[in-house]
Amino acid sequence: MNVRSATTGLRREWRLAIADPRVPMMLLIIGGLTLLALLAASQRVSHRLERQQDLESYNARQRQFLESAYTESSLTNSSASELTPSEQDRRLQLQMSARSPDLMRFTGGIWWTILPASPIAGLSMGAGGEWPDHYYHAGPSQTQTLRRLMRPNPLLAAVGAFDLTLLVGAMLPLGVIILTYDVAAAEREQGRWELVRSHVASIPRLIVARCLVRTGALAVVIIALTALCSLMFPTGQWDAQAMRNLFAWSAWVSGYVMFWTALAVLINSLQLSSAGAGLLFLLCWCFLVLAVPSLLERGINGAIRMAPESELVAMEDEVRIQAEQEADAAWADFQRQHPEIKLDEDNPQQEQMLRNVALSRVIQSRVQIQIARYFQRFVDREFLLDRWQLLSPLLAWRTAADQFAGTSLRHFVSFSEKTAAFHTEYVSYFESKSLAGEEVLLSDIQAIPSFDAAGLQTHLYRQSLLLSAATLMLWTTACGLLSWRCFHGGAR
Amino acid sequence: MLLTIIRKEFREVRRDPCVCVVLVTYGAILTLSCLTSLWTQTANAAAQASRQRHAREEWLSQTTNSPHQATHHGTTVYKLPSPLASVDPGVDPQLGAAVRLEAHRRHEATGASGKDQLRLLQLDFTTPALLTQAVLPLVIILVAHGTVSREREQGTWRLMASLGVSPRQAVLGKSLAVFFLSTLLSFPVLATLSWIVITTHAEMGMTLPVVFSRAAAIYALNLLYLAAWCAGGVALSARCSSGVSLIVLISCWAAWVLMVPRLAVDLSYSRFPLPSERTLAETRSTALRQGSDGLHSLQEFNAALEQRLLQEYGVQRLEDLPIDLKAAWLLAGEEFTDALDDRIQQQIVDIYRAQNRYLDGFAVLSPYLAIRSASTAFAGTDRHHHDAFVAVAERYRRTLVQKMNTAEMTGERPGKSTESSRGFWERVPEFQQQFPRPITVLHSVSWPIGILVVWSLALTIMALRSPRGTAA
Numbered sequence: 001m002n003v004r005s006a007t008t009g010l011r012r013e014w015r016l017a018i019a020d021p022r023v024p025m026m027l028l029i030i031g032g033l034t035l036l037a038l039l040a041a042s043q044r045v046s047h048r049l050e051r052q053q054d055l056e057s058y059n060a061r062q063r064q065f066l067e068s069a070y071t072e073s074s075l076t077n078s079s080a081s082e083l084t085p086s087e088q089d090r091r092l093q094l095q096m097s098a099r100s101p102d103l104m105r106f107t108g109g110i111w112w113t114i115l116p117a118s119p120i121a122g123l124s125m126g127a128g129g130e131w132p133d134h135y136y137h138a139g140p141s142q143t144q145t146l147r148r149l150m151r152p153n154p155l156l157a158a159v160g161a162f163d164l165t166l167l168v169g170a171m172l173p174l175g176v177i178i179l180t181y182d183v184a185a186a187e188r189e190q191g192r193w194e195l196v197r198s199h200v201a202s203i204p205r206l207i208v209a210r211c212l213v214r215t216g217a218l219a220v221v222i223i224a225l226t227a228l229c230s231l232m233f234p235t236g237q238w239d240a241q242a243m244r245n246l247f248a249w250s251a252w253v254s255g256y257v258m259f260w261t262a263l264a265v266l267i268n269s270l271q272l273s274s275a276g277a278g279l280l281f282l283l284c285w286c287f288l289v290l291a292v293p294s295l296l297e298r299g300i301n302g303a304i305r306m307a308p309e310s311e312l313v314a315m316e317d318e319v320r321i322q323a324e325q326e327a328d329a330a331w332a333d334f335q336r337q338h339p340e341i342k343l344d345e346d347n348p349q350q351e352q353m354l355r356n357v358a359l360s361r362v363i364q365s366r367v368q369i370q371i372a373r374y375f376q377r378f379v380d381r382e383f384l385l386d387r388w389q390l391l392s393p394l395l396a397w398r399t400a401a402d403q404f405a406g407t408s409l410r411h412f413v414s415f416s417e418k419t420a421a422f423h424t425e426y427v428s429y430f431e432s433k434s435l436a437g438e439e440v441l442l443s444d445i446q447a448i449p450s451f452d453a454a455g456l457q458t459h460l461y462r463q464s465l466l467l468s469a470a471t472l473m474l475w476t477t478a479c480g481l482l483s484w485r486c487f488h489g490g491a492r
Numbered sequence: 493m494l495l496t497i498i499r500k501e502f503r504e505v506r507r508d509p510c511v512c513v514v515l516v517t518y519g520a521i522l523t524l525s526c527l528t529s530l531w532t533q534t535a536n537a538a539a540q541a542s543r544q545r546h547a548r549e550e551w552l553s554q555t556t557n558s559p560h561q562a563t564h565h566g567t568t569v570y571k572l573p574s575p576l577a578s579v580d581p582g583v584d585p586q587l588g589a590a591v592r593l594e595a596h597r598r599h600e601a602t603g604a605s606g607k608d609q610l611r612l613l614q615l616d617f618t619t620p621a622l623l624t625q626a627v628l629p630l631v632i633i634l635v636a637h638g639t640v641s642r643e644r645e646q647g648t649w650r651l652m653a654s655l656g657v658s659p660r661q662a663v664l665g666k667s668l669a670v671f672f673l674s675t676l677l678s679f680p681v682l683a684t685l686s687w688i689v690i691t692t693h694a695e696m697g698m699t700l701p702v703v704f705s706r707a708a709a710i711y712a713l714n715l716l717y718l719a720a721w722c723a724g725g726v727a728l729s730a731r732c733s734s735g736v737s738l739i740v741l742i743s744c745w746a747a748w749v750l751m752v753p754r755l756a757v758d759l760s761y762s763r764f765p766l767p768s769e770r771t772l773a774e775t776r777s778t779a780l781r782q783g784s785d786g787l788h789s790l791q792e793f794n795a796a797l798e799q800r801l802l803q804e805y806g807v808q809r810l811e812d813l814p815i816d817l818k819a820a821w822l823l824a825g826e827e828f829t830d831a832l833d834d835r836i837q838q839q840i841v842d843i844y845r846a847q848n849r850y851l852d853g854f855a856v857l858s859p860y861l862a863i864r865s866a867s868t869a870f871a872g873t874d875r876h877h878h879d880a881f882v883a884v885a886e887r888y889r890r891t892l893v894q895k896m897n898t899a900e901m902t903g904e905r906p907g908k909s910t911e912s913s914r915g916f917w918e919r920v921p922e923f924q925q926q927f928p929r930p931i932t933v934l935h936s937v938s939w940p941i942g943i944l945v946v947w948s949l950a951l952t953i954m955a956l957r958s959p960r961g962t963a964a
């Protein structure tokens with residue numbers, strides 16, 4: 001069979017498919033649903049972008065306040081008079097702290113860390129409903145900074161979001177079932193089977209072409225609408241990586257649809273009645289889309305229990321109490337590590353300050369270990385899920401969709417870890433000034449480290465994606481082989 | 493005649509091995525779900541009750557001798573799950589189960605068991621309520637889609653007419669048969685509800701008549717909802733071919749169960765966004781720093797309290813008051829923060845109400861949303877019940893703080909012996925959780941119930957109105 005005859009065959013099947021009233025109706029429904037999902041997504045992303053803009057201007061304002069401690073020119077009189085009473089309070093507070101590295105270490109609210117939205121962030125809600133895309137600097141406490149200050153959205157958590165991941169993962173297969181369950185059975189039941197057999201060279205090829213045309217049309221509608229809407233109404237900065245992610249997303253949609261096509265071919269090869277085929281297809285859907293993910297979810301939640309977030313804060317308090325009991329040892333260690341520091345006997349405050357630095361270093365290092373463990377549990381859970389995604393193509397699809405949209409749990413955990421690292425960097429920046437006994441200068445304020453999570457939202461975690469691709473291929477191949485076997489058996 | 497048709501339908505079901513396997517599997521899954529849910533919820537209720545006893549004991553055996561310090565030390569109250577949460581946990585796992593109580597600030601509920609749980613596209617329909625409301629309709633579709641159309645396709649529909657069975661009778665009989673079957677399949681839920689009613693005791697926070705009426709309402713509404721599905725399934729089967737009715741029913745199921753609720757929730761949260769925790773905290777801290785929230789100021793509260801005290805003690809000057817004035821100002825400060833917190837809380841409650849009203853509007857499009865709303869309300873696991881718990885906890889906090897600050901003001905202290913100390917702390921009564929009254933619940937869900945009744949009636953009428961092939 002050459003390419004030309006295949007194309008002709010597909011074209012003929014497309015003409016037949018479009019004459020079936022179910023096909024245009026389903027294409028319209030899927031198109032409408034895609035647009036609805038994209039609309040909901042654009043609302044979510046717009047809110048996120050607005051919030052990010054607010055936070056960025058907040059960060060810039062805090063810098064201005066700090067700089068105004070050195071020169072009033074950074075905040076003109078007119079703009080100063082526009083400040084709200086609380087902003088004026090804040091400005092005064094920062095002006096008082098700006099020159100002292102010790103005060104700067106302890107003053108909170110200087111920055112927000114922000115995870116920028118990927119241009120295709122709306123395609124999948126992922127862990128976005130439970131994990132924040134921003135953290136507030138809560139002073140010297142790292143655990144307070146990493147608190148997820150999100151008002152619970154119980155219905156969203158219980159019901160879930162309507163996004164393209166759900167549409168493609170759960171509803172598109174229903175569309176596939178509706179369009180393909182009776183591709184062969186309808187011909188048999190209407191008495192045209194023998195006629196069809198006499199006109200085509202290969203029945204398996206005919207069924208594959210019919211299924212492929214119908215499912216392919218569904219996939220094309222979703223991919224084309226999504227790509228068009230994403231490119232025409234961009235919600236974020238497009239770059240090469242984001243484009244690649246959109247392309248890969250489309251490839252995964254095709255891969256997932258390919259699996260359902262293979263399953264449709266398999267069911268049609270079983271020579272069941274149309275009702276029987278529909279029923280079997282529906283049971284497969286229930287098993288792969290409802291049963292397996294639910295059972296796996298329960299199993300994994302039972303296997304890896306997450307510590308409540310409040311335990312992190314309580315842990316920091318415990319660490320602090322314990323470290324305070326060992327303050328002398330910490331001080332001795334500190335002196336050993338910094339032989340260059342000479343104590344000024346006439347300045348008892350210096351020793352106190354250095355003791356504080358020594359203690360806070362001990363606390364920080366211990367807290368960091370606990371924080372790393374806390375986040376590691378989430379990563380471990382993701383690894384476990386990666387392994388078990390082989391059980392259902394839906395899981396493989398979900399894993400990939402979240403990755404491409406930059407809303408997977410891994411993205412949010414990485415962002416949290418990056419925030420923790422940034423917190424340490426920020427504290428160390430002023431700590432070095434404290435140790436050197438230097439005052440903070442305007443140039444130091446201008447050189448305060450700034451948080452940058454660019455690229456994080458479009459980063460892909462390859463191992464998990466490879467497993468997802470392998471799962472889709474495995475299921476598609478298995479269905480393909482089984483159908484070949486059924487057709488082969490039938491021919492005999 | 494109806495009985496004969498029902499018996500015939502049951503025979504048809506028994507003869508189809510595929511349907512039998514599905515029914516048995518479904519029944520087994522529902523039974524298992526009821527048992528595990530009952531076990532989990534019982535353990536959860538026992539753990540919460542034990543935590544509450546422990547917190548009370550900690551309060552009574554505290555060693556401080558300053559009543560105001562005790563308010564800072566505070567206590568915690570724990571939410572007892574509704575006894576009916578075994579059947580429908582609703583949004584309870586997503587909301588907090590404990591509230592920390594202390595002076596000067598109102599804490600949010602914490603300890604939500606569902607937080608940080610893995611959720612894969614939220615397609616977990618394994619609670620008894622979801623198995624009945626989301627999965628059982630799929631089983632009904634499986635049985636109902638071919639009830640009439642198969643007769644027509646096999647040519648037995650005319651045969652039935654020739655035997656004197658009117659099409660309406662046939663459709664009614666088939667609808668009743670599918671309904672009886674779905675009632676039979678929902679038996680584990682009925683058994684679980686009965687068990688809950690039988691084992692109810694006063695410590696659960698609900699009296700026996702209340703639990704009974706709620707359980708009866710849940711089951712009755714579920715049956716009404718299932719009746720709508722049965723009537724709808726048979727109605728379509730009476731008008732279309734088996735294949736088409738299967739497709740339409742599956743599409744309806746996907747739209748009602750998967751699409752509309754999610755879209756409604758998504759849109760309601762986008763339309764009425766909640767202010768961030770940070771915004772609220774900033775509003776509060778600014779008001780505290782400035783001693784005014786724009787409407788009331790701390791001075792006003794101080795002045796009002798001073799006037800009250802002067803009148804109460806019948807003196808002219810503050811200096812003549814026989815009490816600790818600083819402690820009295822604590823009371824005024826508390827009233828100020830309470831008023832501030834009430835305003836902030838009201839802002840949030842208003843947004844939740846607007847979201848709920850918006851969601852209720854979507855119930856017209858999806859009876860699933862209506863049944864979920866009514867079922868969680870009667871099970872006591874919706875946001876309304878959670879808000880009621882938080883409100884009772886807040887009232888308790890205010891009583892606690894007021895009693896302790898009053899004691900501080902009048903110079904009363906716990907005694908040195910353990911008994912007198914316990915006696916002093918016992919002035920703060922034990923926390924009693926109260927569930928909203930059934931009439932309040934009924935009022936709050938009158939709209940979804942109305943929608944369910946309309947849906948059921950409409951589909952039943954549609955099923956009974958001249959099915960295809962009547963003329964023949």
